[in-house]
Amino acid sequence: xxxxxxxxxxxxxxxxxxxxxxxxxxxxxxxxxxxxxxxxxxxxxxxxxxxxxxxxxxxxxxxxxxxxxxxxxxxxxxxxxxxxxxxxxxxxxxxxxxxxxxxxxxxxxxxxxxxxxxxxxxxxxxxxxxxxxxxxxxxxxxxxxxxxxxxxxxxxxxxxxxxxxxxxxxxxxxxxxxxxxxxxxxxxxxxxxxxxxxxxxxxxxxxxxxxxxxxxxxxxxxxxxxxxxxxxxxxxxxxxxxxxxxxxxxxxxxxxxxxxxxxxxxxxxxxxxxxxxxxxxxxxxxxxxxxxxxxxxxxxxxxxxxxxxxxxxxxxxxxxxxxxxxxxxxxxxxxxxxxxxxxxxxxxxxxxxxxxxxxxxxxxxx
Ligand code: NAI
Ligand code: MG
Numbered sequence: 001x002x003x004x005x006x007x008x009x010x011x012x013x014x015x016x017x018x019x020x021x022x023x024x025x026x027x028x029x030x031x032x033x034x035x036x037x038x039x040x041x042x043x044x045x046x047x048x049x050x051x052x053x054x055x056x057x058x059x060x061x062x063x064x065x066x067x068x069x070x071x072x073x074x075x076x077x078x079x080x081x082x083x084x085x086x087x088x089x090x091x092x093x094x095x096x097x098x099x100x101x102x103x104x105x106x107x108x109x110x111x112x113x114x115x116x117x118x119x120x121x122x123x124x125x126x127x128x129x130x131x132x133x134x135x136x137x138x139x140x141x142x143x144x145x146x147x148x149x150x151x152x153x154x155x156x157x158x159x160x161x162x163x164x165x166x167x168x169x170x171x172x173x174x175x176x177x178x179x180x181x182x183x184x185x186x187x188x189x190x191x192x193x194x195x196x197x198x199x200x201x202x203x204x205x206x207x208x209x210x211x212x213x214x215x216x217x218x219x220x221x222x223x224x225x226x227x228x229x230x231x232x233x234x235x236x237x238x239x240x241x242x243x244x245x246x247x248x249x250x251x252x253x254x255x256x257x258x259x260x261x262x263x264x265x266x267x268x269x270x271x272x273x274x275x276x277x278x279x280x281x282x283x284x285x286x287x288x289x290x291x292x293x294x295x296x297x298x299x300x301x302x303x304x305x306x307x308x309x310x311x312x313x314x315x316x317x318x319x320x321x322x323x324x325x326x327x328x329x330x331x332x333x334x335x336x337x338x339x340x341x342x343x344x345x346x347x348x349x350x351x352x353x354x355x356x357x358x359x360x361x362x363x364x365x366x
Contacts, residue, residue: 012045015046016049018079019053019084020287022079025346031350033309039361052082052084057084071278078280078281082096083286083289106139107137107172107173108137108176109249111284112131116261118330119340123259132239132240135176135249141247142245142247175211186218186240187219190244194224232252253268263284267301282302296338298336329349
């Protein structure tokens with residue numbers, strides 16, 4: 001959308017900074033979005049909510065009972081991170097993240113693991129490049145409420161946790177991943193474990209094969225998740241698109257994040273691809289209590305997540321400008337936070353990204 005003439009587009013976006021470093025990396029991301037909005041002709045109306053573990057401690061809930069209704073009024077949700085060491089982790093996950101992902105049918109969790117120029121990977125052969133796109137199933141699978149605990153506190157105590165796999169759930173995530181593979185190198189690996197998990201994972205494999213029959217131009221392959229995890233470390237340059245269940249995708253993307261330099265780099269999108277409901281964008285990392293308050297959290301995962309949000313909202317040019325600015329900072333300067341081996345603060349990296357954006361405007365087309 002052009003900056004000149006006509007009325008500017010207004011985009012309402014819910015902001016949930018959350019806890020710990022979520023609150024430190026969110027302001028730089030909002031500022032970056034405002035900068036590109038000014039340049040590309042849109043305004044974002046930030047609607048900030050304090051929902052977090054802090055909020056839980058004060059009110060007994062991660063969000064108010066009408067929380068989902070309020071979020072439904074926005075075009076997208078930008079989330080920092082939630083989690084507090086004084087509370088069990090399932091409080092924040094089941095009190096906020098999972099209810100949002102499920103209420104808005106955000107069944108795709110898209111997590112790029114891309115090594116940027118100037119960033120050091122802990123892997124020896126990283127000069128061959130790393131550019132993996134993980135598509136994690138985000139609405140069912142192993143993260144399920146079905147189950148329970150019987151005979152609590154007795155020697156017979158046991159717990160049952162059911163994983164839920166539906167034909168519809170597997171089909172739609174595999175289709176999404178195969179469509180993405182078509183825009184890339186047309187290679188898709190499905191994470192499985194059907195040698196050990198003989199009911200749900202054999203079903204997953206079967207549906208994967210049925211969907212892939214509709215994509216003869218995409219090379220589809222099944223790989224056991226343990227072998228695939230090793231592959232992320234030994235041959236990441238050979239991986240293109242990877243699709244996995246909720247748990248497998250979760251684990252593989254933490255590996256993906258560290259091999260591209262740091263947990264602080266990795267962005268993610270919780271997508272409702274049909275656009276019926278708002279999608280949610282968040283860095284892969286958590287609230288990092290070990291560094292919270294020190295002002296040294298890497299803001300790039302959050303800024304990159306905001307760029308994914310703009311792309312999803314149809315502002316592709318502004319998203320590309322943000323990614324170019326991140327490339328410029330990491331590739332052409334030594335300004336980086338301690339997780340990347342530097343000594344810069346969150347604010348210094350944020351300022352460098354803003355400067356790189358300003359430099360693009362001075363040399364348009366660059
Ligand atoms: P974490 O991602 O918060 O931290 C893991 C390690 O990575 C820590 O050493 C941390 O300092 C480092 N790290 C993470 N982000 C960084 C950044 N931006 N810059 C520099 N270093 C960074 O994972 P952890 O420690 O397992 O979890 C901490 C809390 O966060 C827990 O309460 C957990 O439940 C929650 N969590 C929340 C998530 C979310 O909101 N989506 C996702 C993952 C964890
Ligand atoms: Mg995780």
